[in-house]
Amino acid sequence: MPKKVISVVGARPQFIKAAPLEMVFRDLDDYEFISIHTGQHYDENMSQVFFNDFGLEQPKYQLHVGSASHGKQTGSMLEKIEEILLQEKPDLLIVYGDTNSTLAAALAASKLNIPIAHIEAGLRSYNRTMPEEINRVLTDHISSLLLVPSHVSVNNLKKEGITRGVIMTGDIMMDILRISTEKNVVSKPVDQAYYYATIHRPYNTDIPERMSQILKEMNSLDKPVYFAIHPRTSSLLEKYGIDFSDFNNIKFIEPQSYIGNLGYLLNADRIITDSGGLQKEAWFVKKPCVTLRPETEWIETLENQWNVLVFDDLSILKEAISVTPGAYNQGVYGDGNAADKIRASIVEFLGN
Numbered sequence: 340m341p342k343k344v345i346s347v348v349g350a351r352p353q354f355i356k357a358a359p360l361e362m363v364f365r366d367l368d369d370y371e372f373i374s375i376h377t378g379q380h381y382d383e384n385m386s387q388v389f390f391n392d393f394g395l396e397q398p399k400y401q402l403h404v405g406s407a408s409h410g411k412q413t414g415s416m417l418e419k420i421e422e423i424l425l426q427e428k429p430d431l432l433i434v435y436g437d438t439n440s441t442l443a444a445a446l447a448a449s450k451l452n453i454p455i456a457h458i459e460a461g462l463r464s465y466n467r468t469m470p471e472e473i474n475r476v477l478t479d480h481i482s483s484l485l486l487v488p489s490h491v492s493v494n495n496l497k498k499e500g501i502t503r504g505v506i507m508t509g510d511i512m513m514d515i516l517r518i519s520t521e522k523n524v525v526s527k528p529v530d531q532a533y534y535y536a537t538i539h540r541p542y543n544t545d546i547p548e549r550m551s552q553i554l555k556e557m558n559s560l561d562k563p564v565y566f567a568i569h570p571r572t573s574s575l576l577e578k579y580g581i582d583f584s585d586f587n588n589i590k591f592i593e594p595q596s597y598i599g600n601l602g603y604l605l606n607a608d609r610i611i612t613d614s615g616g617l618q619k620e621a622w623f624v625k626k627p628c629v630t631l632r633p634e635t636e637w638i639e640t641l642e643n644q645w646n647v648l649v650f651d652d653l654s655i656l657k658e659a660i661s662v663t664p665g666a667y668n669q670g671v672y673g674d675g676n677a678a679d680k681i682r683a684s685i686v687e688f689l690g691n
């Protein structure tokens with residue numbers, strides 16, 4: 340009997356993290372790799388476009404949970420995933436990162452005594468007002484395999500008494516970056532010098548005055564800002580009645596595919612973001628970044644000002660964007676072969 344693993348994805352960053360793992364599992368004859376897509380993200384350019392970019396198979400299960408309050412969304416996923424787990428009886432469940440899809444799947448599996456492998460375990464912002472922080476802490480505490488991107492994560496887990504099953508694999512987002520750049524499919528999106536921005540965290544978008552202030556500050560920078568707008572941000576901008584034409588220096592663009600995002604990232608002068616993924620991708624490609632957050636779980640990126648945090652006083656964005664970073668400490672997130680290490684850890688854990 341082949342071993343069966345179920346991988347649960349649902350939000351944009353998870354399609355990116357699952358892709359390299361699915362690629363390496365496909366090579367194993369004695370493993371069945373099944374995907375569940377919760378449908379947390381459902382817009383074409385928040386979901387399907389990533390399957391196209393990576394040539395991934397369509398998930399066996401599509402749950403179509405869509406948007407709702409956190410409780411409703413997580414609860415609905417929990418119920419549906421449990422049903423599938425009861426039917427499929429997998430040997431192990433794989434979850435990624437810190438979204439509501441991660442927590443729902445982990446809870447469903449833990450109640451059925453199905454072991455969980457958590458990819459990107461051990462991250463902490465130590466800010467419990469972030470839903471992601473709750474999701475990652477809870478998921479870590481019920482996982483059997485904690486596959487961590489860096490030594491900082493190993494220490495974070497140790498502080499919470501978790502030492503068993505912790506394996507340092509490096510960051511899986513480096514794998515997909517390596518694979519995509521090797522394929523040479525990334526192109527230059529525009530013919531001018533620019534900054535590339537993404538903003539979607541509730542503490543930046545949900546207070547109209549703060550959102551407007553962010554736009555004003557980006558609008559007054561010395562280079563145009565290409566701003567890829569997450570659907571939650573664009574619907575809020577509409578709700579606040581913000582007039583895009585007031586911001587001549589900002590080019591409002593659609594959320595990007597993985598390859599599109601890489602094109603903007605690689606050719607930008609600097610990055611402005613509140614995304615965990617983009618902060619890290621900026622660091623991977625040695626691009627200075629300003630993060631509009633009070634803290635970050637990717638603390639290695641802060642070393643020598645490769646990533647600068649700006650939160651309370653937005654007026655310092657101008658200054659922060661012109662900082663010259665110091666030495667670059669390569670290798671803290673592994674070597675871009677995390678998927679192989681994760682697969683080996685899972686195979687060893689499940690035995691024969």
Ligand code: UD1
Pocket residue numbers: 350351352379380381382385386406407437438439440470471539569570571572574614615
């Ligand atoms: C989620 C994750 C966050 C991650 C982000 C990446 C949680 C708690 N948060 O946040 O960690 O950084 O994904 O993108 O899981 N919407 C659409 N179409 C979509 C998806 C969302 O219109 O395809 C809109 C809806 O109005 C929805 C809102 O965006 O209510 C928020 O979506 P949701 O998935 O709940 O959270 P994100 O902000 O995307």
